[in-house]
């Protein structure tokens with residue numbers, strides 16, 4: 678089989694939010710796509726909407742299933758004959774303090790968001806040529822922690838370790854690995870909490886920027902990291918949070934208001 682003329686990206690969690698926007702961004706940027714997630718109908722819709730500009734092969738599967746990564750890589754190789762970029766984006770969160778986190782909650786997050794990406798990397802690496810790259814989707818909560826979701830923070834921090842290790846192990850083969858760490862972005866994952874005062878404070882009072890972050894902000898960074906323009910970036914974690922995690926910013930109103938204790 679003649680390999681695809683276009684580069685090929687495999688994106689997990691492409692059925693909504695950051696993964697969906699990332700698929701559209703890579704399609705517009707000249708890639709063919711393997712899109713993986715559980716909701717087949719959403720993936721079919723994505724494929725049909727992108728049909729004029731990209732070939733999109735879909736795999737409706739659970740990334741926590743140990744067989745899924747091998748099946749997904751096989752789709753890339755059988756349909757396109759190459760794999761140039763892997764975006765480990767599918768993720769699950771459970772929001773509970775450490776003391777209230779059950780083993781079942783731990784297992785779900787670890788299986789989807791750490792073992793899944795690890796297996797995808799393991800299966801993809803033998804087929805990636807120099808110039809290829811892996812981008813893991815972490816979270817700023819994996820860098821600075823948070824009040825809720827200890828297992829989510831632990832797993833996202835684990836992805837940083839995986840990213841740095843792969844950068845060291847495979848950089849010499851010309852395969853780069855990086856991580857993007859979004860702040861709070863409005864997607865299905867965060868929609869229910871969006872109007873809650875802590876989210877509002879985080880996005881407005883504590884972020885030195887006059888707008889909310891978008892899925893497109895994250896997709897742009899992923900695309901840049903995969904591109905030739907990002908070709909000397911390896912082993913990095915790039916926060917996409919308008920400066921929230923590094924500046925300890927508070928807007929004037931919040932800075933001067935009485936401390937709220939509760």
Ligand SMILES: NC(=O)c1ccc[n+]([C@@H]2O[C@H](COP(=O)([O-])OP(=O)(O)OC[C@H]3O[C@@H](n4cnc5c(N)ncnc54)[C@H](OP(=O)(O)O)[C@@H]3O)[C@@H](O)[C@H]2O)c1
Pocket residue numbers: 689690691692693694695696713714715716717719738739740741766767768769770789814815816817858859860861862863864865866867
């Ligand atoms: N939104 C934020 O504020 C934010 C901040 C930091 C990091 N992130 C990270 O960004 C990534 C994308 O999240 P999002 O915000 O775009 O949320 P989202 O819209 O809910 O998307 C999550 C995606 O992951 C897929 N997914 C979840 N569990 C899966 C499983 N077991 N098997 C296969 N696919 C699975 C979902 O597809 P199906 O349901 O169809 O399977 C969906 O496509 C996640 O890793 C998340 O942790 C998000």
